[in-house]
Amino acid sequence: GIQVEQSPPDLILQEGANSTLRCNFSDSVNNLQWFHQNPWGQLINLFYIPSGTKQNGRLSATTVATERYSLLYISSSQTTDSGVYFCAVNQAGTALIFGKGTTLSVSS
Amino acid sequence: EPEVTQTPSHQVTQMGQEVILRCVPISNHLYFYWYRQILGQKVEFLVSFYNNEISEKSEIFDDQFSVERPDGSNFTLKIRSTKLEDSAMYFCAITTGGVNTEAFFGQGTRLTVV
Numbered sequence: 001g002i003q004v005e006q007s008p009p010d011l012i013l014q015e016g017a018n019s020t021l022r023c024n025f026s027d028s029v030n031n032l033q034w035f036h037q038n039p040w041g042q043l044i045n046l047f048y049i050p051s052g053t054k055q056n057g058r059l060s061a062t063t064v065a066t067e068r069y070s071l072l073y074i075s076s077s078q079t080t081d082s083g084v085y086f087c088a089v090n091q092a093g094t095a096l097i098f099g100k101g102t103t104l105s106v107s108s
Numbered sequence: 109e110p111e112v113t114q115t116p117s118h119q120v121t122q123m124g125q126e127v128i129l130r131c132v133p134i135s136n137h138l139y140f141y142w143y144r145q146i147l148g149q150k151v152e153f154l155v156s157f158y159n160n161e162i163s164e165k166s167e168i169f170d171d172q173f174s175v176e177r178p179d180g181s182n183f184t185l186k187i188r189s190t191k192l193e194d195s196a197m198y199f200c201a202i203t204t205g206g207v208n209t210e211a212f213f214g215q216g217t218r219l220t221v222v
Binding site: 030031033035040041042043045048086088090092093094095096097098099100101 | 109143145149150151152153156164201208209210211212213215216218
C-alpha cells in the first residue's frame with residue numbers, strides 16, 4: 001500500500017517563529033488532507049489539498065502531486081498551535097491513510 | 109462543515125465484554141468510516157461503509173469487529189470480545205461526496221479495556 005512519511009517527527013518552537021512541516025507519499029494520490037489533533041484528541045481539518053496552494057490565516061499548504069509531497073507552513077506560531085499535525089492521503093476508491101504525524105510544541 | 113457526533117465520549121469495559129460505539133452524522137451522508145488511534149500512535153483505518161455494506165476493510169478489522177447502520181441514521185462499530193490491545197481512540201468519519209472527497213471526523217470515543 002501507499003506509504004506516507006512526515007517530517008520532522010518533533011518540532012519545538014518559540015512563539016512567533018515560523019515552521020514548515022513536510023509530507024512525502026510513495027505513489028500518486030487523489031486526495032490529501034492536513035489535520036491538527038488538539039490536546040483533547042480531536043482531529044481538526046486544516047486543508048483539503050490534492051494539488052496547488054491554499055492559505056487560511058497564518059497557515060498555508062502546498063501540494064506538488066507530480067513530485068509526491070506536500071508542505072504545511074505555520075507562520076508566527078502561537079501556543080495554541082501546539083499538538084500533532086497529520087497528513088493523510090488516499091488513492092482512487094480507497095480510504096484515507098495517515099502518516100505518523102509531527103508533534104509541534106510552541107512555548108511562550 | 110458537516111457535523112459528526114460520537115457516543116459515548118469515554119467507555120471503560122472489562123476484557124471479554126462486547127462494546128458498541130455509535131456515530132451520528134447530522135447530515136444525510138452515504139460514506140462512513142471507522143478509524144482507531146492507539147495512544148501516541150498514528151490514526152489507522154479500520155473499515156469503510158457505503159450504501160449499507162462494507163466497501164473496504166483493513167487487516168485490523170477482523171472477525172471480532174462488525175459495523176452496521178441499523179436505523180438509517182446511527183452508524184455503529186461493535187467489538188465482540190474486547191481485548192486489552194483494543195484500548196484506543198475510535199473515530200468515525202464521513203466524506204461529503206465520494207471516497208476521494210474531503211473527510212470529516214467525529215470527536216472520537218476513548219475506549220479503555222481493563
